[in-house]
Amino acid sequence: MNLTVNGTTRQVESGPLATLLDVLREELGVTSPKAGCEQGGCGACTVLVDGEPQRACLTPVGILDGASVTTVEGLGAPASLSPLQQAFTHHYAAQCGFCTSGMMLAAEAYLKRGGTDDREAIQEALAGHVCRCTGYVKIIDAVAAVARGDSFDMTVTAPSPGMTNLGGVS
Amino acid sequence: MTQATRVLFPTSAEEAVEQFGDGSGVTVVGGGTIVMPEITYGRLAPTTALVLSRAGLDTLDISGTTVTLGAGLPVERLAALAQDVKALAQCALNVADYEIRRQATLGGNLCAGEGHDAPRGDLQGPLLALEAQARSVGADGEATEPLQDFLGRRAGRLLLDVTFEKPAASAFAAIDYPHTHEYTVLAVTGVRTADGETRLAATGLAGFGTRLRSAEAAASDPARAGAAAVEDVSLGDDALASAWYRERTLPVLVRRVLGELEEAA
Numbered sequence: 001m002n003l004t005v006n007g008t009t010r011q012v013e014s015g016p017l018a019t020l021l022d023v024l025r026e027e028l029g030v031t032s033p034k035a036g037c038e039q040g041g042c043g044a045c046t047v048l049v050d051g052e053p054q055r056a057c058l059t060p061v062g063i064l065d066g067a068s069v070t071t072v073e074g075l076g077a078p079a080s081l082s083p084l085q086q087a088f089t090h091h092y093a094a095q096c097g098f099c100t101s102g103m104m105l106a107a108e109a110y111l112k113r114g115g116t117d118d119r120e121a122i123q124e125a126l127a128g129h130v131c132r133c134t135g136y137v138k139i140i141d142a143v144a145a146v147a148r149g150d151s152f153d154m155t156v157t158a159p160s161p162g163m164t165n166l167g168g169v170s
Numbered sequence: 171m172t173q174a175t176r177v178l179f180p181t182s183a184e185e186a187v188e189q190f191g192d193g194s195g196v197t198v199v200g201g202g203t204i205v206m207p208e209i210t211y212g213r214l215a216p217t218t219a220l221v222l223s224r225a226g227l228d229t230l231d232i233s234g235t236t237v238t239l240g241a242g243l244p245v246e247r248l249a250a251l252a253q254d255v256k257a258l259a260q261c262a263l264n265v266a267d268y269e270i271r272r273q274a275t276l277g278g279n280l281c282a283g284e285g286h287d288a289p290r291g292d293l294q295g296p297l298l299a300l301e302a303q304a305r306s307v308g309a310d311g312e313a314t315e316p317l318q319d320f321l322g323r324r325a326g327r328l329l330l331d332v333t334f335e336k337p338a339a340s341a342f343a344a345i346d347y348p349h350t351h352e353y354t355v356l357a358v359t360g361v362r363t364a365d366g367e368t369r370l371a372a373t374g375l376a377g378f379g380t381r382l383r384s385a386e387a388a389a390s391d392p393a394r395a396g397a398a399a400v401e402d403v404s405l406g407d408d409a410l411a412s413a414w415y416r417e418r419t420l421p422v423l424v425r426r427v428l429g430e431l432e433e434a435a
Contacts, residue, residue, distance in 0.1 A: 015177070016177040016179075016221070017177055017199075017206075017209060017216075017219055019206060019210060038207065038210050038211075039207035039210070039211070040203055040207065040266075040270055043267075043269070046269060052272060053268070053269045053272075054269060054272070054273060055203075055269055055270065055273065057206070057207070057210065058201075058202050058203050058206045058207070058270075058273060059202060059206070059273070060177075060199060060202055060206060060221065062177055062179065062221060063179075063202075063221060063223040063224075106268075106269065124268075125268060127267040127268070128266065128267030128268065128269050128270060
């Protein structure tokens with residue numbers, strides 16, 4: 001079977017009941033989706049399948065023949081980060097980074113659905129994603145900033161309302 | 171990881187029924203949200219897997235006052251019933267999170283075995299209160315029966331759809347819990363039928379969902395109904411809550427649901 005991963009068609013040899021997570025990480029070498037709980041509870045493995053967020057650990061790859069999979073590498077490149085990637089950087093929304101990939105893809109889908117900067121709506125959209133560093137405030141700040149259409153100065157870290165900014169704000 | 175020796179992808183309901191056969195040795199994969207972790211963690215090693223994602227069972231049909239939901243319908247799509255069956259839509263949106271709801275199916279939710287450390291089967295509550303009929307196939311052929319009866323013998327059967335009549339009003343109440351826990355601690359659904367009958371059901375119990383018959387009999391007095399509901403259920407301790415806590419919160423949810431039904435009337 002074939003999968004298109006970040007725009008490139010890849011042939012998959014794993015059996016149809018292999019999880020998409022195992023196929024991405026172990027067969028195709030795409031390691032940004034993380035193997036966290038591997039039972040759908042943490043959100044760290046989330047990828048976009050034909051534009052919609054999906055838990056890679058719960059998805060048998062056999063149902064995806066011909067589908068298009070986007071991981072966080074597909075959102076942008078180091079020299080041309082997507083708005084969401086810029087926002088996560090500017091707002092210091094990644095700490096250990098384990099949840100970041102899943103958070104960003106769920107947020108990307110939320111924004112594509114027309115999501116606004118309403119914090120409760122963002123929380124609901126990211127409800128299935130656990131940040132073990134508990135850095136939710138800045139993650140929500142970042143998603144809200146993209147929803148508002150903010151532009152980002154990548155040389156500074158934005159202050160967060162109600163929080164002590166530990167980044168390099170001048 | 172362990173691989174099934176045979177993986178079948180039926181492309182129609184008829185083909186799914188044929189490939190399911192008498193169900194012997196067949197593991198049904200609906201959305202995969204329950205089965206896949208079982209395989210990943212080595213608790214399940216299917217010899218034959220019947221994957222329903224292309225079987226066309228994801229139907230939602232409203233014909234007059236009759237609603238029919240295919241077993242493969244993603245839970246998220248039940249939100250579309252917010253006008254017709256408010257409680258069912260609310261219950262669906264209370265399940266897990268957006269990604270899981272898009273992937274999980276009605277049939278998987280109804281047919282799941284008991285959870286390892288938390289209750290499953292949220293949708294059993296509203297569908298029991300709606301007195302849904304379940305259509306399924308198994309070794310003895312096709313059967314349409316009350317959902318309560320189906321739940322008692324669901325192992326070895328393939329659920330095809332459920333059918334019920336739109337209620338005059340419905341209400342749903344659940345214990346709120348932090349987002350990171352995906353299972354419902356305790357939930358109560360109430361239905362008021364067109365002829366004024368009040369039905370109540372609960373999930374988050376030991377075993378599958380349960381009609382609250384004693385509470386229904388006392389429905390005109392919410393306080394008494396709430397107290398009576400405790401007699402209708404079997405409560406257990408699990409990772410989410412204790413039986414002690416559930417016993418004290420069940421009456422509250424019953425009163426809340428009956429109050430909402432009364433307001434709707």
